Structures are given as C-alpha cells and as structure tokens.
Amino acid sequence: MNFFFGIKTENIFSNLTIARFKNDGKNSEKHLLCKVAIKDSKWNLEILNDNVINEEFYSINEVLSDNENIFFLAQENEIEKFDKYKLKKLNTFTDTFPAYRSNLKISIRNGGFSSFQSEYPFDMVLKKGSILSPVSVLLNKNAKENIIFIKNIYEEPIQKKFNLFFVNIEKKKIVEKIELRTNYTNSINVNNELIKPEIYLITDKYLGAPLFVSIDNMHMSFEHTHPPHEYIMSNDKFKIISKLKREISEIIS
C-alpha cells in the first residue's frame, strides 16, 4: 500500500495525478481516493469524490496538494477498517513491481514545471531510522534557488521534531543542523556552500523521502535521490550500509 503526497511553498505549488490502474493495465474503478491529515491528534479521513479526471485518473490540485495531506486508494469496505490512531495497511492494490506511483508535478506561477513518479511505501511509515543522501548530485550551483524537501509520513498522528544534518564526510564535521517534523513535507533552502561532493545529509530518528529542486530563469528540476542500499545488490548490502550510516551517525551524535 502506497501513500501519495504533495509540496507547497510560497512560490512552488504541486499537482498530483493518481492512476486508477496498475502498471500492468488492470483498472479499478472501485478504489476511492482518500485524503488523510492530522486533526486533534487523530488521523482524519475524507473520501474525495470530486477529483476524478476520467475512469483512469484522479487529480489533486494545489489546494489539497500541500505539506500535510496524504492520499491513498482504498475500496469502501477497506476504509471501514481505517484506524484514526495509527495508519494501517488496508489493501495491497498498490503493491506492484515496478512500484505503483503517482505523478507529483511541481510548478512556479507563469513558469516551468517538473515532476517525477512518486510514492511513499507503507513499510516506510512503520519505521524509524535515518536517511542518508548526497547533496550535490541533484542540485545545481549555477541555479538561482536550490531547495531540498524531506517528506516524512509516520504511522502515529503526531508531528514530532527530528533533525537533519549536513555533514562533511571527509572532514567528519557537521556543517549545518536543521529541525524537521514528522508527517510533513519539510523544506530547506540550500546555500551554494553546501553543494559539494563531500557534503551528505543525514537525519536522526525518522526516515523520509529526500526530494531535490533547482530553479533558474523559471525552469525547474525535481527528482529524488536513491537510498544507499540501491547501490549495492549483493547480500552484504545491509551490513555495508549499516557500517557507513554508523560512521556518519557518529559524527552527528
């Protein structure tokens, strides 16, 4: 079961397009579009009936595609099992290979746009941990603006604080520390000084999806980095990644 999410800043707005079919072409008109957000320390669920483009797609506009709402697909009988105190896996409709994804498109008014096929897998919602990502690979020193978004979705309806560190892995030094919150699309304006090969970002306590945006002359770039375990395909991948994360975690502890 995958969640889908949006992004909003003063200058950037987003639109989500969610397919009503699996990528092998199997349609499901029975799956309803659900919006979930925290309200009074509980998960509040709404079924969105007015967001249909056609029998193939749902569309979520910039008003709803913000930093707090999350979305998923479920059938009516599955929605009955929704738990307002904890996000639960209600179905396996979006458990596909390749992954079932929405199109998350960001835009600037009267300017360009950029998108990627986006999902937040249910398994990540259950876990705490840390994310590790290079900073320079998707940002552009020559761009007027560089922004990193860290999207976290956590099972409990809470907005807890956690930290993101920019770390120089060669000098083993923290360069900058920023406070983030769970169940939110956090946005960080990135100074050019941080766009260097040796600068990595790492979070403490919670996972998230790191998304990178550059803007210049009304053109945009938007993409996410891979988690480190994508780089290693042999059985020792978790051992190798844990060792690297441990080394970098020592810098921030």
Next chain:
Amino acid sequence: MKSLVKKIFNANIIVFFRNLIKFRQLKVSLNEINTPKSISDSFCWRTDQGFKTIFKYSDILGLFYGIKDSTVFLSFYNKENILIKKLEIKELNYSNTLEINSKLLDGIEDYGVFYIFHKTNSEVNRETIISNRCYVGYSKNNNLYSFVHGNTYAKSDNIELHNKLKSHDIIKTSLNRQKYKIQNYFKDFTKTELFFANPTENIINIDIDNKKFYLGKRQSLILEVSNMNSIIFNSNCLYLRPIIFNYKDSYFDVYHG
C-alpha cells in the same frame, strides 16, 4: 535441499517457462552473476534539438567499500548501438560530474545510451555486486538541467580490472508479451517523447498506439506521441520503462516512466 530447489527453480530453462506462463515471473535476474560485478543502467544521452546532458555519478567503491584506487569506465553508443566514445576516469570524488555535449562526442548531435562501470585492482569480496543508479540532467537551449535518476539494470561488467569474464543479460525477454501502462495523464502536454533503450542482447518489439517498433540488441529509440490521455505498450521485454520528456510552452520535464 532448500537451496537445491531454489537452484532448480532459478535454472535458465525453468525461468524461461516461468516467464512464458507468467508464473512467478523473473523480470530482472542476477542469477548468472558469480564474480564481482558492476551493473549499469542504459542511460540516455542527448545532444539533438539543442539538448546537452550532464551525468552525476558516485564513487561507489570508494564510498561504500573504502577502496581508494577505483576507476570508472564510460562507453557511449549511438542509437544503433555502435560504440562512439570510451572514457576512463580516475581520481574520483565521492560525487562526480561529466558534461556530455556534441563536443565530447566528436560533433555528434543525436541521442543514444551510455554505460558506467566501476573497476579496481584492489581485492573485493567475491559476491560483491554494485549498481550505479546515477542521475542524468538534460538542458535544452542552455536552460537549467532537469534531472532524472537511472531506472533499468541493463548491463554488467567485472569490477576486477584483470577479469575478462563475459557478462549476461539482467533483464529478461519472453515469448509472452508484457503490458506496461504509464501512470500519468498526458493530455495537457504539447508533445511527449518516449525514450526506449533495449536493455538486452535480443531483438525486442514494442506495440504502442497501434504501431509496432523493433529495437535491435541494445539499440535506442525516441518516439514522439501526442493527443493521448494515457500511454500503454506491449513488449516481449519483461522490464521496459521509457524515459519521458513532456513539453509545454517553452518548458520541458523529464522523468522515468
């Protein structure tokens, strides 16, 4: 006993029939890899229509294994799979950048694929398999690069510099056809281009919008489509996902399908 059953289940002939009858299909397989390997995507380079390409890659052996002497080998092919350029890059940073323009490719203004392989003379664990899922940016008319990450395991090569063992296909083909429907709505764009790269040594075919296309061994193709709400294609390649370029007004967007 369990490992014997697994071995039989993953034997080439059994995989062939599994894929044919669509029972526990194996679309991506590392089964035939038994020495340290570096796996590359078939990354798209473009120097056509005012495009230039930028490639950002990590020193995986340096970052994850602490190997200091690693080298990357890049090979560039045109859309017909003819080798046009080879590069060896030493002294890597943790993250590295290469601009791919027509000057680098000896004046060629076209498109094709390139591969990256990491190699070393240092000792590596016999079971090591790494994959560089790098990031590729595309700039049109010198505007901002728009980035997309790698999306298909296409080709493998030996990590050990001295090792000359042959590589195998990672993506499988089948007599049975695979349907793939891209999960995006295309109506609002002026134009859409789909970049397909054949990740196999076999000829693959693609049915899209009532037209049939053939791609020879590791060839690539940019296909223009317009006025389609959704895009669906069939192929004998079991794991084929295009890179998508969407255009509207003077802007474009790129992402993997």
